[in-house]
Amino acid sequence: METEYKIFKKAGAFLSKYGIYFAFLLLTCILAIISPPFLTTSNIINILRQISVNGIIAVGMTLVIITAGIDLSAGSIVALSAVIAASYAHSGTYPLIVPLALGVISGLACGLINGVLIAKKRLAPFIVTLGMMTAARGMGLVYTSGRPVINLSDSYDKIGGGYFWGIPIPVIIFLAVVLCGIFILHYTRFGRYIFAVGGNKFAAKVSGINTDRIIISVYAITGALSGLAGIVLSSRVMSASPATGQGYELDAIAAVVIGGTSLSGGVGTIAGTVAGALIIGVMNNGLDMLNVSSYWQLVVKGLIIVLAVLLDKKSKNA
Amino acid sequence: MIFIKRFHASMNLIVAAILTIAVLNGCSRNSKTVHQIIIGVSYQDLQNEFVIRLQDAIRVKAKELNIRLVELDGQGYAEKQVSQIENFVARNVDAIILNPEDQYGSSPAVDIAVREHKPIIVVNSIVANLDKADAYVGSPDVEAGKIEALEIMRLLNGKGNVVLIQGPYGHSAEIQRSKGIREVLSKFPGAEIVAQQTGNWDRAQALSVMENWLSAGRKIDAVIAENDEMAMGANKAISAEGKQKKIFVIGIDAISDALMAVSHGEIAGTVFQDAHGQGALAVELAYQIVKGIKIIHTNFIPFQLVTKENVDNFIK
Numbered sequence: 001m002e003t004e005y006k007i008f009k010k011a012g013a014f015l016s017k018y019g020i021y022f023a024f025l026l027l028t029c030i031l032a033i034i035s036p037p038f039l040t041t042s043n044i045i046n047i048l049r050q051i052s053v054n055g056i057i058a059v060g061m062t063l064v065i066i067t068a069g070i071d072l073s074a075g076s077i078v079a080l081s082a083v084i085a086a087s088y089a090h091s092g093t094y095p096l097i098v099p100l101a102l103g104v105i106s107g108l109a110c111g112l113i114n115g116v117l118i119a120k121k122r123l124a125p126f127i128v129t130l131g132m133m134t135a136a137r138g139m140g141l142v143y144t145s146g147r148p149v150i151n152l153s154d155s156y157d158k159i160g161g162g163y164f165w166g167i168p169i170p171v172i173i174f175l176a177v178v179l180c181g182i183f184i185l186h187y188t189r190f191g192r193y194i195f196a197v198g199g200n201k202f203a204a205k206v207s208g209i210n211t212d213r214i215i216i217s218v219y220a221i222t223g224a225l226s227g228l229a230g231i232v233l234s235s236r237v238m239s240a241s242p243a244t245g246q247g248y249e250l251d252a253i254a255a256v257v258i259g260g261t262s263l264s265g266g267v268g269t270i271a272g273t274v275a276g277a278l279i280i281g282v283m284n285n286g287l288d289m290l291n292v293s294s295y296w297q298l299v300v301k302g303l304i305i306v307l308a309v310l311l312d313k314k315s316k317n318a
Numbered sequence: 319m320i321f322i323k324r325f326h327a328s329m330n331l332i333v334a335a336i337l338t339i340a341v342l343n344g345c346s347r348n349s350k351t352v353h354q355i356i357i358g359v360s361y362q363d364l365q366n367e368f369v370i371r372l373q374d375a376i377r378v379k380a381k382e383l384n385i386r387l388v389e390l391d392g393q394g395y396a397e398k399q400v401s402q403i404e405n406f407v408a409r410n411v412d413a414i415i416l417n418p419e420d421q422y423g424s425s426p427a428v429d430i431a432v433r434e435h436k437p438i439i440v441v442n443s444i445v446a447n448l449d450k451a452d453a454y455v456g457s458p459d460v461e462a463g464k465i466e467a468l469e470i471m472r473l474l475n476g477k478g479n480v481v482l483i484q485g486p487y488g489h490s491a492e493i494q495r496s497k498g499i500r501e502v503l504s505k506f507p508g509a510e511i512v513a514q515q516t517g518n519w520d521r522a523q524a525l526s527v528m529e530n531w532l533s534a535g536r537k538i539d540a541v542i543a544e545n546d547e548m549a550m551g552a553n554k555a556i557s558a559e560g561k562q563k564k565i566f567v568i569g570i571d572a573i574s575d576a577l578m579a580v581s582h583g584e585i586a587g588t589v590f591q592d593a594h595g596q597g598a599l600a601v602e603l604a605y606q607i608v609k610g611i612k613i614i615h616t617n618f619i620p621f622q623l624v625t626k627e628n629v630d631n632f633i634k
Contacts, residue, residue, distance in 0.1 A: 035534065037533060037534050037535045040533070042533065043533040046529050046530070046533050049529075050526050050529065053522075141364075141365065145370070146364055146365060146367070146370045147367055147370060148367060148547075148573075148575075150574060150575040151575070161554075161558065233522055236522065236525065236554075237521040237522050237525055237550070237551060237554060238550075238554065239521060239550070239575060241520075241521065241547070242365065243365035243366070243520075244520065244521075244522060284526065284530070285526075285530050285533070288513075288515060288526075288527055288530035288531060288534075289530050289531070289533060289534040290534075291512075291513045291534075294487070294514070294515050294516050295487070
């Protein structure tokens with residue numbers, strides 16, 4: 001009797017840690033059974049490439065949400081950075097490093113403004129980043145007069161369309177961002193401070209942590225990663241439209257929350273976020289492959305997001 | 319992505335309302351010229367390249383006729399356009415040009431103008447109560463769909479597997495273009511629509527959808543996309559798989575990089591919609607109606623198929 005109970009408790013603890021990964025495996029298995037081409041190497045690469053833009057943003061978003069913040073401006077920053085980077089990426093003008101640097105720097109600058117207003121001026125993250133969402137979208141439109149930036153160089157095309165050892169470059173960039181994110185969040189003092197700020201900001205401050213600096217940093221990082229995502233996105237479609245990236249912040253938030261990070265802060269992992277992004281990506285891909293009616297796709301996607309979080313919550317209570 | 323788009327609506331609305339008031343105030347303060355005709359223009363969405371071209375044409379023609387414009391952007395929301403028309407009425411403009419976002423949602427805008435005895439010209443897309451408006455200038459979207467489907471059927475000799483990448487569901491242009499495409503394809507027993515999905519007019523989204531279809535291993539002979547952005551996205555997925563010579567792609571709008579792709583033989587064609595002709599005629603009609611000249615109600619500006627043979631006429 002007692003041993004049974006112990007086993008149950010152990011299984012519960014195991015599930016609580018890995019619930020979201022089981023949800024992902026379950027979804028994968030179901031799709032693999034009903035659609036055989038789903039589990040081919042080319043399709044797996046395909047899915048990884050498709051989630052890379054959302055995944056890059058979601059890594060930054062995880063840091064922000066762990067501090068109990070939110071960043072609604074990510075999608076607009078994607079568009080602004082994309083058009084700025086692309087406008088310096090016409091063939092035979094600047095070396096590749098110029099559009100890359102400008103894309104990341106413009107994202108970083110937007111993120112810094114967010115962070116300073118939130119940390120120093122004590123404004124609500126929701127409002128500050130809502131303002132940035134609108135303003136950055138507007139800046140992108142002003143910069144381009146509303147027209148897409150086209151005629152990008154072949155070297156710029158390589159970022160989104162190229163391969164390295166058979167792996168698409170967007171996937172490599174995504175993996176590098178994930179590894180850096182895991183390292184920073186879980187293996188550095190800075191990472192521990194991020195958790196501390198989100199868990200109890202007052203206690204963190206009293207114990208000598210420069211909370212303002214932590215908050216400014218996480219928004220700046222998310223801005224820079226959104227800029228990077230903008231570069232990957234524009235080079236993938238070989239054009240940058242100021243209208244692109246709408247709703248990307250919410251896809252990233254969905255990936256973070258599905259991945260078990262609490263919107264009230266203090267709890268979360270990058271690996272969970274990657275699983276969350278994978279669930280969303282696998283779902284999009286699988287439903288398209290099965291030719292599910294697009295109206296129903298929306299219903300199914302909504303249900304799966306809520307179910308994944310429900311399963312995660314239930315396993316944590318077990 | 320779409321399931322959260324509405325989320326932006328409410329927030330954008332507040333910001334836009336404030337901006338609208340600001341713009342209108344700004345305009346009234348500056349009104350010094352006495353006999354100049356003032357026309358209010360409500361655009362469906364100035365983040366769309368075609369609508370921007372329409373705006374360019376309207377501005378050029380207005381300048382030519384010495385008309386002052388008050389321009390507002392509906393930003394993709396019909397309800398925004400309705401309040402913009404109310405503002406035009408309050409602002410006492412001489413005539414209104416409406417470029418409706420939604421066939422049904424934007425129609426109250428026409429009712430308001432009619433009730434307040436303001437001449438209203440509908441341009442480009444249609445509204446449900448089009449007969450109440452003083453005039454309509456545009457190109458019937460059903461035709462664009464038909465032109466696309468006919469060209470693809472010509473290339474495939476009337477048989478093959480076709481996939482459809484559609485505009486945002488419920489958008490008038492999507493409804494009308496899909497209708498035209500289906501109407502033509504249903505006449506060819508050998509042709510089948512094997513998959514369809516929305517790309518929300520977006521290149522990146524169409525790219526993902528096409529990648530997923532190609533991954534599924536289904537045989538695809540042609541892609542009919544309801545605009546060029548999505549055609550270019552689909553083409554990107556196809557060329558990555560090295561199937562460019564095997565799958566025909568066609569779009570609508572004749573945007574500049576689609577024209578380049580047609581001339582290089584990367585995509586089969588596109589359909590040219592005459593933004594300049596539509597915008598110029600809309601202003602012309604508004605001018606005439608203010609001057610008391612009788613005008614024709616329905617003014618169609620034909621679409622033109624662009625293929626490799628005639629693409630040079632369209633590249634500027």
